[in-house]
Amino acid sequence: MGKPKVVLGVSGGIAAYKACELLRRLTESGHDVRVVPTDSALHFVGAATWSALSGNPVSTEVWDGVHEVPHVRIGQEADLVVVAPATADMLAKAAHGLADDLLTNTLLTARCPVVFAPAMHTEMWEHPATQENVATLRRRGALVIDPAVGRLTGVDTGKGRLPDPAEIFEVCRRVLARGTAGPDLAGRHVVVSAGGTREPLDPVRFLGNRSSGKQGYALARTAAARGARVTLIEANTGLPDPAGVDVVRVGTAVQLREAVLKAAPDADVVVMAAAVADFRPETYATGKIKKKDGQDPEPIVLVRNPDILAEIAADRPRPEQLVVGFAAETDDVLANGRAKLARKGCDLLVVNEVGERKTFGSEENEAVVLGADGSETAVPYGPKEALADTVWDLVAHRLG
Numbered sequence: 001m002g003k004p005k006v007v008l009g010v011s012g013g014i015a016a017y018k019a020c021e022l023l024r025r026l027t028e029s030g031h032d033v034r035v036v037p038t039d040s041a042l043h044f045v046g047a048a049t050w051s052a053l054s055g056n057p058v059s060t061e062v063w064d065g066v067h068e069v070p071h072v073r074i075g076q077e078a079d080l081v082v083v084a085p086a087t088a089d090m091l092a093k094a095a096h097g098l099a100d101d102l103l104t105n106t107l108l109t110a111r112c113p114v115v116f117a118p119a120m121h122t123e124m125w126e127h128p129a130t131q132e133n134v135a136t137l138r139r140r141g142a143l144v145i146d147p148a149v150g151r152l153t154g155v156d157t158g159k160g161r162l163p164d165p166a167e168i169f170e171v172c173r174r175v176l177a178r179g180t181a182g183p184d185l186a187g188r189h190v191v192v193s194a195g196g197t198r199e200p201l202d203p204v205r206f207l208g209n210r211s212s213g214k215q216g217y218a219l220a221r222t223a224a225a226r227g228a229r230v231t232l233i234e235a236n237t238g239l240p241d242p243a244g245v246d247v248v249r250v251g252t253a254v255q256l257r258e259a260v261l262k263a264a265p266d267a268d269v270v271v272m273a274a275a276v277a278d279f280r281p282e283t284y285a286t287g288k289i290k291k292k293d294g295q296d297p298e299p300i301v302l303v304r305n306p307d308i309l310a311e312i313a314a315d316r317p318r319p320e321q322l323v324v325g326f327a328a329e330t331d332d333v334l335a336n337g338r339a340k341l342a343r344k345g346c347d348l349l350v351v352n353e354v355g356e357r358k359t360f361g362s363e364e365n366e367a368v369v370l371g372a373d374g375s376e377t378a379v380p381y382g383p384k385e386a387l388a389d390t391v392w393d394l395v396a397h398r399l400g
């Protein structure tokens with residue numbers, strides 16, 4: 001089998017330079033990349049750069065190498081087309097099926113998955129024309145990654161930035177791996193919590209846990225690549241924002257609860273992958289706690305934190321909403337998991353065994369997903385994103 005064939009479409013925005021980094025990641029990970037820029041893209045990055053980095057010829061026109069019928073062949077042969085950056089004009093052309101250059105022709109002939117990574121000024125992104133074009137493209141099965149929020153060209157900031165190329169690459173990798181399975185979570189809103197809460201004692205100390213957040217991030221990235229709108233509520237992970245995902249940062253269990261309750265009302269699924277502290281110090285010292293010579297330290301008095309998972313499972317804003325929990329267990333893993341599923345009242349519970357060198361911080365995981373309907377799905381030891389995909393398979397099946 002040859003290398004997977006990727007078409008990298010580049011339209012004319014200042015973020016075109018970031019597509020060089022995406023191109024490098026794609027070629028270095030064994031993809032055969034054909035760059036198809038628009039004429040305006042070449043104002044930002046020249047054809048020589050695209051050609052040298054891809055090792056393939058570069059053209060914007062259907063009139064070059066006509067004997068090879070490039071306007072049809074490039075799209076037909078592709079395993080993936082990714083347009084990054086996609087300007088408002090490009091989204092409009094794609095939504096309306098215009099074909100006045102090589103890239104727009106390629107988009108019409110491609111039958112493989114298509115990913116658009118839009119980048120533009122906030123006003124252009126928010127304009128009803130652009131939003132309707134995005135909705136049209138999504139309805140037809142394309143994956144349109146929401147732009148990131150941040151600094152735009154010049155001094156303004158807002159939604160419209162091209163996400164980090166490394167994260168667009170992550171989306172491409174997952175979409176390619178799914179082949180023709182398509183974005184089965186399109187139109188769904190999923191809320192995922194990730195990381196571990198920290199309960200402060202004073203301005204410098206906290207009670208925390210070993211959760212790295214990697215499983216929650218794998219869930220968020222996988223859901224986004226399957227077309228879902230994703231709200232990721234992260235506690236103390238320090239991980240980069242996944243492309244197209246709305247990230248909410250929290251610190252403590254109480255803040256996490258607030259953020260989950262705020263995001264949950266229109267969610268189809270809430271997945272509680274975060275390790276939430278069951279207790280917090282009763283008092284917070286506004287100044288650093290000092291040791292006093294000759295005195296024993298003051299005991300730390302703890303109070304219970306709310307059980308967010310049990311609360312959202314018991315009090316669903318919509319009866320059809322699905323709630324997924326995680327159970328980290330060190331002993332009697334399955335028996336404890338079954339009891340926890342019943343106690344928390346969730347639809348699915350991902351049970352895994354944890355320990356100092358197991359699961360926490362690692363790239364791999366092994367788990368059993370228990371269903372309230374009595375089902376048990378064993379997920380063998382493997383990458384956290386494989387477990388994430390199994391969770392979304394079970395969720396997609398239940399959403400119908």
Ligand code: CTP
Binds near residue numbers: 305326329
């Ligand atoms: N959880 C939660 N709120 C809490 C504690 C846990 O929402 N205050 C959620 C976690 O996000 C996870 C699930 O509950 O999805 C189970 O977490 P775990 O720590 O395994 O369970 P606990 O309820 O803390 O039970 P125990 O410590 O007794 O094992």
